[in-house]
Ligand SMILES: NC(=O)c1ccc[n+]([C@@H]2O[C@H](COP(=O)([O-])OP(=O)(O)OC[C@H]3O[C@@H](n4cnc5c(N)ncnc54)[C@H](O)[C@@H]3O)[C@@H](O)[C@H]2O)c1
């Protein structure tokens with residue numbers, strides 16, 4: 049772990065007493081051993097509440113990633129021999145440890161991501177829900193029997209583990225994004241080398257500390273930590289090391305496209321959970337009160353930092369005045385700001401000054417093109433440099449704004465009026481991303497028509513929240529390849545083998 053003095057500084061800066069302080073570690077986890085970087089290099093993790101360095105983490109090199117992949121390869125051969133029931137029992141033990149350490153995990157999430165503590169509990173519970181779901185799925189990785197055209201033959205299929213899965217995760221929901229991906233890969237019988245985001249490596253480390261307590265073969269889960277520059281080397285090794293059979297990535301579309309192209313050189317399987325630009329449509333027949341609540345939940349949870357957050361909001365011109373008024377009143381009265389450790393606080397800072405810069409740039413761009421701020425539009429400097437408040441804009445040519453083509457990934461939202469269903473579907477589908485979309489209507493035939501017309505992998509109808517462990521999560525177009533969660537999320541980490549037997 050880091051030096052005692054570094055750990056003491058960390059523990060003093062937060063009003064929380066860890067039940068298991070050993071979950072805080074600065075080392076990578078390779079082949080079942082906790083290891084500092086061979087070079088001794090570290091990188092800083094910042095507390096988004098004040099941009100101060102909270103802790104320093106091992107900055108590993110490519111050679112260490114190679115070792116981790118080798119360890120995973122050895123482990124995967126041993127691990128795949130276990131029965132599905134054995135695997136399920138191991139997963140259950142890990143899940144129970146995570147549940148038992150829920151408070152500490154939520155605290156780490158608040159520390160490194162700046163999530164208000166209540167929201168951190170939600171993301172930890174969301175992560176746990178995936179493990180519980182996979183626990184049920186492990187024993188349902190069924191094969192099939194297929195009638196053969198050549199009458200004397202019989203064909204059956206089975207689902208086999210793929211071997212070594214390399215996983216790369218983002219900062220925005222560090223417990224859930226890791227458990228949704230790593231939990232599925234391990235449930236399917238694979239070993240994993242995980243590279244967490246440089247902003248949030250401590251959640252990954254704590255999760256591995258709990259994994260270590262379960263009797264998995266050494267090397268079944270490896271954590272390689274690195275800063276932005278080291279991440280490029282780590283990614284390169286993951287893409288080109290022949291032992292890696294599947295690269296599973298969650299993050300931006302630009303990085304996903306790059307890694308997918310590298311993996312294609314070796315025909316490696318990839319899972320790509322990429323960026324969104326979700327349209328949120330309120331039709332003239334919608335229940336306005338419910339639509340306002342849905343939009344707020346969709347746009348402002350996690351301070352607007354999820355890939356499925358509404359990015360472009362469309363409201364029918366006949367109700368936009370009433371809708372906007374209600375939205376503004378609700379937003380202005382809903383959020384409590386303050387210390388992220390206060391359980392009553394429900395809106396936190398952005399993850400870093402980079403998040404603030406992007407939200408600010410989108411706001412300034414919209415205003416320069418004629419938009420008006422009707423709520424928010426500023427940073428609560430008294431709380432810290434990253435506390436951007438929920439911001440709503442109206443007016444101006446939406447399609448010319450940066451927030452039309454780019455994911456804001458922050459709490460800034462612009463409302464666009466529309467006239468007809470046909471027009472709004474066209475507008476919603478203009479972008480190359482296709483992750484989530486939402487709409488509110490009370491008309492049942494419109495429910496089907498519009499759901500089918502929207503070009504996204506997920507559609508929320510009369511709800512602003514689609515995320516759930518049982519729901520296939522993922523996008524189409526440039527939002528990705530594959531699905532996470534649900535039965536498909538586990539199947540993605542298996543190979544189908546067909547066996548033909550002659551009579
Ligand atoms: N579809 C989904 O399920 C989903 C979920 C969460 C976030 N996201 C998307 O993620 C983005 C925000 O996250 P971000 O800013 O961390 O994204 P990012 O793409 O910058 O980083 C994601 C991860 O990739 C790593 N990375 C960057 N370059 C790399 C390289 N060359 N090789 C290997 N790893 C590399 C980063 O260190 C990080 O761990 C948004 O676009 C958001 O929509 C998508």
Ligand SMILES: O=CCCC(=O)O
Nearest residue numbers: 220221354355356515
């Ligand atoms: O950021 C994207 C994932 C968050 C979620 O699963 O709801």
